[in-house]
Each structure stands twice: as structure tokens, then as C-alpha cells.
Amino acid sequence: MNMENLHPPRHLEINGVSRSFGGVPALNDISLSVAHGELICLAGHSGCGKSTLLRVIAGIEMPDQGRILLDGCGISGPNNYVEPEERNIGFMFQDYALFPHLNVLDNILFGLKRLTRPAAQARCLEIVERLGLEHLSRRFPHMLSGGEQQRVALARALAPQPQILLMDEPFSNLDRGLRDGIRTETISLLRELGTTVIMVTHDPEEALSAGDRVVLMRAGEIVQEGSGSDLYDRPANAYTAEFFSTFNKVQGACWNGFLETPLGRFAAPGFADGHTATLYVRPQCLRVNCGAEGVDCTVVDCALMGEIEQIQVSVAALPGPLKIRSAKRSRLRSGDVARISVTPEQVFVF
Numbered sequence: 001m002n003m004e005n006l007h008p009p010r011h012l013e014i015n016g017v018s019r020s021f022g023g024v025p026a027l028n029d030i031s032l033s034v035a036h037g038e039l040i041c042l043a044g045h046s047g048c049g050k051s052t053l054l055r056v057i058a059g060i061e062m063p064d065q066g067r068i069l070l071d072g073c074g075i076s077g078p079n080n081y082v083e084p085e086e087r088n089i090g091f092m093f094q095d096y097a098l099f100p101h102l103n104v105l106d107n108i109l110f111g112l113k114r115l116t117r118p119a120a121q122a123r124c125l126e127i128v129e130r131l132g133l134e135h136l137s138r139r140f141p142h143m144l145s146g147g148e149q150q151r152v153a154l155a156r157a158l159a160p161q162p163q164i165l166l167m168d169e170p171f172s173n174l175d176r177g178l179r180d181g182i183r184t185e186t187i188s189l190l191r192e193l194g195t196t197v198i199m200v201t202h203d204p205e206e207a208l209s210a211g212d213r214v215v216l217m218r219a220g221e222i223v224q225e226g227s228g229s230d231l232y233d234r235p236a237n238a239y240t241a242e243f244f245s246t247f248n249k250v251q252g253a254c255w256n257g258f259l260e261t262p263l264g265r266f267a268a269p270g271f272a273d274g275h276t277a278t279l280y281v282r283p284q285c286l287r288v289n290c291g292a293e294g295v296d297c298t299v300v301d302c303a304l305m306g307e308i309e310q311i312q313v314s315v316a317a318l319p320g321p322l323k324i325r326s327a328k329r330s331r332l333r334s335g336d337v338a339r340i341s342v343t344p345e346q347v348f349v350f
């Protein structure tokens with residue numbers, strides 16, 4: 001029996017990749033496998049190694065250790081190295097890196113030098129039409145808006161029909177108003193084309209909503225990976241939880257599998273008796289004026305923020321105020337006495 005057919009190689013396999021700069025690790029033993037057509041969001045705070053990982057996959061940065069395989073063939077490792085232009089991996093840079101002295105068509109043609117001139121022109125026109133860039137084709141980059149430059153950069157990256165497209169913060173240079181629309185359009189195009197995508201972002205909302213899988217990094221390591229809801233609803237640690245939301249943090253002590261806090265008792269399986277731990281409560285998981293039940297508090301501030309209202313309350317046993325966010329208007333004022341309660345299913349103990 002052919003075992004390879006039972007376990008076909010993943011599209012991209014990264015095995016134990018490390019890379020240091022001046023003795024400081026930027027990537028530390030990273031392993032990740034990516035399926036055909038998958039869209040991965042590589043997320044994490046500035047300096048955690050996201051761009052270095054993209055550059056190593058593209059072949060413009062060499063790993064110190066580890067191997068990278070594309071469809072089962074080594075492209076980077078101790079015994080093999082495939083040049084970036086031989087990898088059929090596209091790269092879209094954060095600043096788009098369009099050539100200022102070339103018009104839109106010539107920018108796109110630049111990446112098609114391996115084709116004959118007629119084939120390159122046909123491919124170029126095809127992608128220009130697909131992305132609706134016909135009316136801009138003779139313009140130079142300085143004559144394009146930010147959104148138009150983004151589309152040209154995308155066209156240039158897609159023209160050689162890469163198996164994998166690496167995108168470094170592809171939407172971060174766009175105005176907030178434009179960003180959501182262009183992101184939705186870009187992602188649906190990439191899905192139609194079936195391109196495998198690894199996209200870097202430091203925007204938590206983008207990471208949660210844009211991809212099939214989120215890979216969260218910290219200090220050169222993968223902290224947690226999974227679907228957006230895996231990471232948001234079931235964060236494995238405080239770093240993951242705090243990357244995607246703000247939290248009220250309340251300290252307590254663990255006894256008999258529960259964390260005792262001034263806000264009540266919460267399940268804390270696996271924590272030893274007497275261990276100090278922290279309860280993480282999202283502002284939308286606190287309810288105010290919930291009847292006789294709950295904990296006494298005093299309203300410190302109540303501010304309407306458009307779609308939501310944010311209330312800050314002080315609780316006698318806690319050192320700082322708690323934030324509560326709700327889509328409902330409470331009509332509370334500073335100095336009012338109220339009661340709060342926690343939605344226990346949506347809290348975490350770390």
C-alpha cells in the first residue's frame with residue numbers, strides 16, 4: 001500500500017525553524033504546517049518575528065536551523081536551498097514596494113520576466129482585468145490612491161500565479177473606512193483563486209475575522225494556533241486572551257478547585273490550594289443593576305461611546321475600578337450605588 005497517498009504532504013511544512021540576529025532569537029524553533037488553499041493570519045505584537053518568518057518562507061532570509069518543505073520537497077534546510085525566484089511563492093510588502101518609475105502595467109510585467117513577451121502581456125492583461133485596473137494601467141504609482149496602489153501590488157504579486165502568497169500587513173496602510181471593504185474583496189478573490197495565503201497582521205479584529213486559522217506569536221515562538229473562536233473563546237494563556245480583548249483583572253486565591261475573589265467564586269480546575277491566580281473578565285461580561293444578586297459597587301463614571309455605554313464602578317475590596325460595556329443604556333450617574341454580576345461562562349482564570 002502506498003503510504004504517501006494516505007498521508008499526502010501538507011502544502012507547506014515548517015519544521016523547527018530558528019533565526020537569530022546578533023545572538024538574539026527572532027524565531028525560536030517554529031513548526032507550522034499549512035494546507036492547500038488555507039488562509040493563515042500570523043498575528044502578534046511588534047517585534048515578535050512575524051515578518052522574519054515570512055522572509056524565511058520566501059527565501060529572502062536564511063534560517064539558522066530547521067527545514068522548510070513545499071509539497072514535500074525541501075526548499076530550505078541544512079542540505080538544500082531553493083532561490084526565492086524558484087519557489088513560486090509571492091510576496092506582497094507592507095509598503096507595496098511598487099517601482100516609482102514604472103507604470104501599472106510595467107510594474108506587473110516586472111514579475112513575469114520568465115514568460116515570453118506575448119505570454120507575459122496576456123497574463124498581465126488577465127490580472128489587470130480581474131482586479132478592475134484597466135483604467136489605471138498607464139498611470140505611475142504616485143498617480144494612484146492608497147487603495148489603488150494596494151490593488152496594483154496585489155496584481156503584481158498574483159500575476160505569476162504563485163502557489164503561496166505571503167502578505168505583510170497588506171491593509172495597514174489603508175484608511176479605516178476603506179480597509180474593511182478592500183480586505184473583504186481581496187480575501188474573496190484569493191479564495192476564488194484557491195491561493196494559499198499567509199498574512200501578517202497586528203490587528204486583532206483582522207486576525208480573528210480574515211483567516212481560516214490564526215497563529216499567534218510572541219518573542220519568536222508560537223503561543224497558540226487555531227480558529228478565531230478557539231483563540232477568542234478558549235485562550236490558552238493570558239497573552240492570547242489579552243491580545244484579542246481588554247479585560248478586568250481581579251486577583252484571588254484558589255481553594256478546592258475554585259478561585260475566591262471579591263466578585264465571587266469561579267471554577268479554577270488544576271490550581272493548587274493556596275495558589276494566587278487572576279480572574280479575567282471582559283467588560284461586556286459584567287452586568288450592572290442585575291437585581292438583588294451581585295456585588296455592591298459605586299459608579300465612578302458613565303460614558304456613552306456611540307454603540308455602547310461604558311460604565312466604571314468601584315468595588316470596596318478591589319484596588320481599581322472595573323469597566324463594564326453594554327449595548328443598553330443604564331442611565332446611571334457618577335456616585336450612584338448599584339450591583340454588578342459576572343457572566344461566569346465567559347471568564348478565564350490564569
Ligand SMILES: Nc1ncnc2c1ncn2[C@@H]1O[C@H](COP(=O)(O)OP(=O)(O)OP(=O)(O)O)[C@@H](O)[C@H]1O
Pocket residue numbers: 021022025026044045046047048049050051052053202
Ligand atoms: N535584519 C535584521 N537585523 C537585526 N535584527 C533584526 C533584523 N530583522 C529583524 N530583526 C529583529 O528581529 C525581531 C523580529 O523582527 P520582525 O520584523 O520579524 O518582527 P515583526 O513581528 O514582524 O514586527 P513588526 O510587527 O513591528 O513588523 C525584532 O527584534 C527585530 O528587531
